Amino acid sequence: MENQIIEGKEPKERILNAAASLFASKGYAAVGVREIADLAQVNVSMISYYFNGKFGILKEIILRYFQEVRQIYEQTWAKNLPPEDALRTIVSELVNLIKNKTIFCKVAITEMPFNLPEFSDFKAEVVRLHIDYIKQGLKLIELFVDDPKYGSIITPAMISLIFSHFLFGPLIKKVWSVETDDEYYDLYAKTISTLMLEGIMGIKKLIEQNNQGEQK
Amino acid sequence: MENQIIEGKEPKERILNAAASLFASKGYAAVGVREIADLAQVNVSMISYYFNGKFGILKEIILRYFQEVRQIYEQTWAKNLPPEDALRTIVSELVNLIKNKTIFCKVAITEMPFNLPEFSDFKAEVVRLHIDYIKQGLKLIELFVDDPKYGSIITPAMISLIFSHFLFGPLIKKVWSVETDDEYYDLYAKTISTLMLEGIMGIKKLIEQNNQGEQK
Amino acid sequence: MENQIIEGKEPKERILNAAASLFASKGYAAVGVREIADLAQVNVSMISYYFNGKFGILKEIILRYFQEVRQIYEQTWAKNLPPEDALRTIVSELVNLIKNKTIFCKVAITEMPFNLPEFSDFKAEVVRLHIDYIKQGLKLIELFVDDPKYGSIITPAMISLIFSHFLFGPLIKKVWSVETDDEYYDLYAKTISTLMLEGIMGIKKLIEQNNQGEQK
Amino acid sequence: MENQIIEGKEPKERILNAAASLFASKGYAAVGVREIADLAQVNVSMISYYFNGKFGILKEIILRYFQEVRQIYEQTWAKNLPPEDALRTIVSELVNLIKNKTIFCKVAITEMPFNLPEFSDFKAEVVRLHIDYIKQGLKLIELFVDDPKYGSIITPAMISLIFSHFLFGPLIKKVWSVETDDEYYDLYAKTISTLMLEGIMGIKKLIEQNNQGEQK
DNA sequence: AATGAATGAGCATTCATTCAT
DNA sequence: TATGAATGAATGCTCATTCAT
Numbered sequence: 001m002e003n004q005i006i007e008g009k010e011p012k013e014r015i016l017n018a019a020a021s022l023f024a025s026k027g028y029a030a031v032g033v034r035e036i037a038d039l040a041q042v043n044v045s046m047i048s049y050y051f052n053g054k055f056g057i058l059k060e061i062i063l064r065y066f067q068e069v070r071q072i073y074e075q076t077w078a079k080n081l082p083p084e085d086a087l088r089t090i091v092s093e094l095v096n097l098i099k100n101k102t103i104f105c106k107v108a109i110t111e112m113p114f115n116l117p118e119f120s121d122f123k124a125e126v127v128r129l130h131i132d133y134i135k136q137g138l139k140l141i142e143l144f145v146d147d148p149k150y151g152s153i154i155t156p157a158m159i160s161l162i163f164s165h166f167l168f169g170p171l172i173k174k175v176w177s178v179e180t181d182d183e184y185y186d187l188y189a190k191t192i193s194t195l196m197l198e199g200i201m202g203i204k205k206l207i208e209q210n211n212q213g214e215q216k
Numbered sequence: 217m218e219n220q221i222i223e224g225k226e227p228k229e230r231i232l233n234a235a236a237s238l239f240a241s242k243g244y245a246a247v248g249v250r251e252i253a254d255l256a257q258v259n260v261s262m263i264s265y266y267f268n269g270k271f272g273i274l275k276e277i278i279l280r281y282f283q284e285v286r287q288i289y290e291q292t293w294a295k296n297l298p299p300e301d302a303l304r305t306i307v308s309e310l311v312n313l314i315k316n317k318t319i320f321c322k323v324a325i326t327e328m329p330f331n332l333p334e335f336s337d338f339k340a341e342v343v344r345l346h347i348d349y350i351k352q353g354l355k356l357i358e359l360f361v362d363d364p365k366y367g368s369i370i371t372p373a374m375i376s377l378i379f380s381h382f383l384f385g386p387l388i389k390k391v392w393s394v395e396t397d398d399e400y401y402d403l404y405a406k407t408i409s410t411l412m413l414e415g416i417m418g419i420k421k422l423i424e425q426n427n428q429g430e431q432k
Numbered sequence: 433m434e435n436q437i438i439e440g441k442e443p444k445e446r447i448l449n450a451a452a453s454l455f456a457s458k459g460y461a462a463v464g465v466r467e468i469a470d471l472a473q474v475n476v477s478m479i480s481y482y483f484n485g486k487f488g489i490l491k492e493i494i495l496r497y498f499q500e501v502r503q504i505y506e507q508t509w510a511k512n513l514p515p516e517d518a519l520r521t522i523v524s525e526l527v528n529l530i531k532n533k534t535i536f537c538k539v540a541i542t543e544m545p546f547n548l549p550e551f552s553d554f555k556a557e558v559v560r561l562h563i564d565y566i567k568q569g570l571k572l573i574e575l576f577v578d579d580p581k582y583g584s585i586i587t588p589a590m591i592s593l594i595f596s597h598f599l600f601g602p603l604i605k606k607v608w609s610v611e612t613d614d615e616y617y618d619l620y621a622k623t624i625s626t627l628m629l630e631g632i633m634g635i636k637k638l639i640e641q642n643n644q645g646e647q648k
Numbered sequence: 649m650e651n652q653i654i655e656g657k658e659p660k661e662r663i664l665n666a667a668a669s670l671f672a673s674k675g676y677a678a679v680g681v682r683e684i685a686d687l688a689q690v691n692v693s694m695i696s697y698y699f700n701g702k703f704g705i706l707k708e709i710i711l712r713y714f715q716e717v718r719q720i721y722e723q724t725w726a727k728n729l730p731p732e733d734a735l736r737t738i739v740s741e742l743v744n745l746i747k748n749k750t751i752f753c754k755v756a757i758t759e760m761p762f763n764l765p766e767f768s769d770f771k772a773e774v775v776r777l778h779i780d781y782i783k784q785g786l787k788l789i790e791l792f793v794d795d796p797k798y799g800s801i802i803t804p805a806m807i808s809l810i811f812s813h814f815l816f817g818p819l820i821k822k823v824w825s826v827e828t829d830d831e832y833y834d835l836y837a838k839t840i841s842t843l844m845l846e847g848i849m850g851i852k853k854l855i856e857q858n859n860q861g862e863q864k
Numbered sequence: 865a866a867t868g869a870a871t872g873a874g875c876a877t878t879c880a881t882t883c884a885t
Numbered sequence: 886t887a888t889g890a891a892t893g894a895a896t897g898c899t900c901a902t903t904c905a906t
Contacts, residue, residue, distance in 0.1 A: 588812040
């Protein structure tokens with residue numbers, strides 16, 4: 001699962017895999033199309049042919065990632081689980097996704113130049129949807145995240161929590177020397193879920209105390 | 217506080233501010249030295265003159281950021297506060313730092329190409345120290361983060377939590393339309409602290425249950 | 433024969449010719465790639481594309497020159513001529529080579545930064561081979577150039593003699609106003625050969641006198 | 649005698665020595681003013697101050713070298729020696745000069761961009777004088793070098809012979825591992841003189857034969 | 865006499881992309 | 886589909902020189 005590079009017989013897939021791998025480790029801007037083409041064992045021009053340029057690859061990666069995320073959210077809501085179980089399921093499924101397609105997810109998450117106007121048309125929408133889903137999830141557990149004050153704090157916090165492991169990259173293995181096998185990712189999902197749920201409960205109490213204080 | 221760009225009379229400071237601002241919004245690799253020089257209203261050559269090249273700017277940014285972080289940690293430990301207060305103080309101080317020097321912190325945090333061998337000599341050390349401090353803090357609250365399994369999950373999670381707001385950038389203002397004033401950042405610090413503490417307590421229970429389960 | 437610049441339909445050859453011409457008149461370090469590209473009527477990038485950078489051109493020039501020289505030496509030894517004839521043949525062939533590919537030879541000979549460590553790997557070997565061949569030739573005429581004292585004086589002297597005309601460049605035409613036609617180069621080869629042979633005979637007598645002096 | 653760099657208390661001399669040393673080993677165009685200033689332990693601006701720019705240093709080096717050469721020629725002619733002795737004296741004195749001021753001579757000899765129009769005003773004159781002196785010397789030994797055919801061949805040949813050892817630089821020591829002490833340079837001067845004289849005598853015979861052939 | 869910050873043109877190289885084949 | 890030569894702009898950096906101090 002680690003080296004997804006040359007996998008894929010189709011040139012288009014090979015390009016996608018090679019690019020994702022390189023973007024993940026060096027960053028989108030630091031990777032050249034020639035490098036991608038070499039790794040994918042494909043002629044440089046094919047990148048323009050298939051993806052309409054370098055940015056087209058990034059768009060495809062983000063798009064694919066988001067389609068998978070959307071599926072996870074929608075399938076879980078469809079099950080009508082109790083709030084806590086729903087959240088645990090989502091976290092578990094997201095972790096599973098990241099585990100299997102690490103580099104694609106890392107690229108999709110980290111290579112979204114939120115700020116830049118030239119890109120925002122495409123990506124702002126993507127991110128917004130992502131956030132909307134999380135907001136729905138937090139609503140389920142009866143937290144009034146529609147209060148923008150708390151919502152704007154807790155929602156990014158939750159997303160960051162889920163992806164925290166992957167944002168630090170290989171460094172984690174270096175510092176703690178852990179084996180990141182399936183069992184590890186199970187523990188990761190469970191721990192993060194607990195962290196989120198217990199943390200949110202704490203916040204809930206905090207908000208209620210504040211509200212009572214204001215009512216007096 | 218947002219646009220710190222042209223601030224600083226000294227050319228060296230202007231370069232640093234301009235570069236930080238651009239790195240923060242476009243990423244290190246996507247920013248050119250000419251762009252930095254233009255924004256800093258300085259001749260291109262001055263970048264090499266003062267910083268020994270583009271990478272020298274990034275090094276300086278990361279270095280300065282880390283010195284501030286180190287100070288926060290050390291000053292707080294020196295106070296010998298009870299664990300919970302210590303953690304709340306650190307979160308509050310870190311949030312304060314990020315609030316005042318948003319772009320510098322964002323660059324320092326996000327532009328550490330952990331993976332790349334050519335950079336690792338310098339940055340791996342920086343990151344490691346950062347993590348060591350957090351580990352010390354978590355130890356204080358009696359959590360056995362020396363167990364690499366949990367440590368490797370919780371430590372990155374805590375760091376991600378603290379910086380979550382800043383990692384999402386201007387997008388947050390767009391989605392929730394909140395005013396990020398001092399009061400907001402106070403609430404942010406308090407909320408994140410609670411999230412962390414309550415979450416960690418939840419994990420603690422989880423671990424204890426697991427240990428009991430194993431003992432039986 | 434003088435202006436070989438735009439000759440060559442292939443871009444690669446045009447670059448090589450343009451570069452040789454410019455290197456010959458201004459020196460390698462003083463010539464810019466843009467200048468070469470302009471003269472070759474080629475895009476700047478093509479230099480890196482074909483030669484892997486500016487230094488690649490110089491390497492190619494030296495390499496080609498040396499292959500021609502090697503051929504001359506080997507073909508002449510193969511003929512098993514009497515020593516004097518062998519030397520005259522070599523001089524004549526070398527002069528012929530320089531006459532036809534003046535600028536290439538000049539660059540190859542003068543642009544070998546013997547001293548610089550960064551280049552030595554490639555060029556020291558080239559020069560050493562050149563010298564080895566000359567040493568063989570001098571051995572043939574029964575001069576004990578293996579005595580490093582004399583060898584280190586006579587070998588460079590011989591090489592300098594052969595190339596003397598070309599090292600001075602266009603200045604010669606200015607000072608003496610001679611027509612450098614084929615007949616001239618024939619005379620040149622014959623004169624230099626005689627200079628070398630008679631000179632060497634003189635040295636031989638000198639050495640013998642010295643040796644007798646020492647024996648007494 | 650080898651490392652003349654930091655010698656000279658006066659900044660101007662230190663610059664000259666440092667520059668000569670660097671020019672000699674890397675070539676004029678490949679040496680930067682900053683490098684010179686560093687080696688001379690002098691501020692960069694001093695180069696413009698004393699020499700009116702980088703080229704001013706080269707001009708000074710060539711000028712000083714040529715003054716020494718002129719002196720050698722004039723002093724020798726003044727002695728009214730027999731032709732052969734005159735030539736041997738000149739070679740010996742020139743070798744002595746090169747031995748003592750190797751780097752200055754090497755720079756002066758090799759860094760004369762004969763061909764370039766922008767420099768020619770200054771250097772063509774220098775070189776022409778040099779050649780004139782040699783021509784006078786050869787006339788003394790009754791060789792009709794005024795015949796431009798032979799003059800244009802023999803004069804450069806003689807100059808090349810004298811400087812041959814120095815043109816090859818450190819490579820000579822590498823290939824033959826000789827100790828270049830005073831004794832060695834004495835032998836060098838004697839050998840080169842013999843090479844020249846015997847060679848020239850051979851040419852003289854050649855010319856006479858040719859002339860007789862034509863007369864018939 | 866000496867400094868060092870500042871300039872602007874120039875350097876070699878690499879970029880993503882295009883296009884004829 | 887696939888190639889690889891070709892383009893021209895942009896890359897980070899260094900250059901010799903100037904100038905106020």
